[in-house]
Amino acid sequence: MTKEEMIKKNLDLHAEFMRYTFENPNALDRIPKGSRLVILPDDDPQLYKENLKIVKDSQEKKLPVVIVRMKTPTPIVPKIEIISSSN
Numbered sequence: 001m002t003k004e005e006m007i008k009k010n011l012d013l014h015a016e017f018m019r020y021t022f023e024n025p026n027a028l029d030r031i032p033k034g035s036r037l038v039i040l041p042d043d044d045p046q047l048y049k050e051n052l053k054i055v056k057d058s059q060e061k062k063l064p065v066v067i068v069r070m071k072t073p074t075p076i077v078p079k080i081e082i083i084s085s086s087n
Contacts, residue, residue: 001046009047009072013039016073035064043071 001009017039021027031037036058040048058065 001050006047006050009041009044010039010051012073013041013070017068017070031066032064035066037066037068039068039070041072042069047072 017037036054038051038054038058040051040055042048055065055067
């Protein structure tokens with residue numbers, strides 16, 4: 001996995017988590033100020049492993065870490081129908 005792919009996947013995970021927090025604002029109350037938020041995708045072993053390195057690095061530096069486990073969001077692909085009227 002390239003660095004760019006890893007960044008894109010993490011941005012997608014972050015966007016989905018933010019969407020969740022907009023619908024469930026109390027979830028943010030459980031995250032201590034100043035902590036690192038690391039998302040571990042249950043269905044992407046390679047990204048999980050890379051993000052787990054961030055958790056371990058934070059622990060070594062004695063930084064507070066919050067782990068969020070979730071599945072990778074699937075893109076929404078709308079179906080577009082064109083209905084033309086005949087005169």
